[in-house]
Amino acid sequence: MNTVRQLCKNPRLSRIKKCRVKPLKKCPQKRGICLKVYTTTPKKPNSAVRKIAKVRLSTKQKILVNIPGQGHNLQEYSVVLVRGGRVRDMPGIRFRLIRGVYDFSNQEKFLRKNKRSKHGITKIEK
Numbered sequence: 001m002n003t004v005r006q007l008c009k010n011p012r013l014s015r016i017k018k019c020r021v022k023p024l025k026k027c028p029q030k031r032g033i034c035l036k037v038y039t040t041t042p043k044k045p046n047s048a049v050r051k052i053a054k055v056r057l058s059t060k061q062k063i064l065v066n067i068p069g070q071g072h073n074l075q076e077y078s079v080v081l082v083r084g085g086r087v088r089d090m091p092g093i094r095f096r097l098i099r100g101v102y103d104f105s106n107q108e109k110f111l112r113k114n115k116r117s118k119h120g121i122t123k124i125e126k
Contacts, residue, residue: 021084021094023061029098032057034078037067042089050090053097055082065095068118071109078103 024030032055039049051067053074066087067074074080079102086094100106100120112121 023057023059023063023095024082024084025059029081029083030057030059031102032063032065032080032082034074034076034080035062036076037072037074037078040090042087043091046089050087052090052093053080055080055095057082063095064093065097066090066093068096069099069106069108073105074103080104 019026034053035056036054038052038054040052042048042050051072053065053067054062055065056062063082065080065082074097081098081101081104082095083098084094085096087096097104098120106120108121111124113124116123
């Protein structure tokens with residue numbers, strides 16, 4: 001417990017809030033260019049082939065991002081839009097790409113009925 005004299009000399013400091021997504025510079029999205037597109041496997045209990053891209057943002061920072069959805073048309077030097085959002089079973093991947101913006105098409109291999117809006121697919125009416 002501090003004395004009154006100690007508190008007068010050194011007042012208590014409020015905690016500084018740490019920004020979790022530093023590369024985005026407090027913006028909701030940033031534009032980037034793909035440097036490398038490859039696949040990796042997730043952490044222990046899960047087993048799959050996850051699609052990953054190394055992206056250089058417009059802030060000159062290089063980050064790893066997840067490529068969501070089924071199938072993609074990305075290659076080296078494709079322009080993409082990056083948003084926050086980590087992939088739970090992939091360590092070090094804290095960003096995702098937004099489909100249907102710049103060079104990243106929103107067409108997938110399979111027709112989607114659920115979870116369409118996150119992948120930018122309009123509702124199919126019969």
